[in-house]
Amino acid sequence: MSVLGYEGVEERGLFERRVVPGVIDVEKLGDEVKAFMGAMEKVIGKLSGRVADYDLETISVTAEVSAKGRLSLLGSGGEVGGKGGLTFTFRRSGAAKPNG
Numbered sequence: 001m002s003v004l005g006y007e008g009v010e011e012r013g014l015f016e017r018r019v020v021p022g023v024i025d026v027e028k029l030g031d032e033v034k035a036f037m038g039a040m041e042k043v044i045g046k047l048s049g050r051v052a053d054y055d056l057e058t059i060s061v062t063a064e065v066s067a068k069g070r071l072s073l074l075g076s077g078g079e080v081g082g083k084g085g086l087t088f089t090f091r092r093s094g095a096a097k098p099n100g
Contacts, residue, residue, distance in 0.1 A: 004021055058089055062087045065086065
């Protein structure tokens with residue numbers, strides 16, 4: 001599978017990364033997604049269904065895919081602007097689905 005992803009930090013440094021084309025093995029990407037989902041299950045599984053006076057129904061998480069097929073959580077603080085990746089939306093069991 002073809003991908004445009006960031007070079008790793010080890011190649012250029014955190015603030016000097018550039019987008020490069022790559023080819024990743026679909027099975028490797030599948031393994032990365034499975035590991036990422038396992039980690040998210042540990043984090044999200046510990047969350048309460050309520051935040052103050054609000055019910056927590058969905059959580060959306062975006063993961064960046066590197067040129068080597070690695071998945072990493074895409075953050076907003078201090079991150080070198082990534083706009084692509086995979087977005088996972090987790091909906092609490094029994095939560096109403098949005099209209100649309």
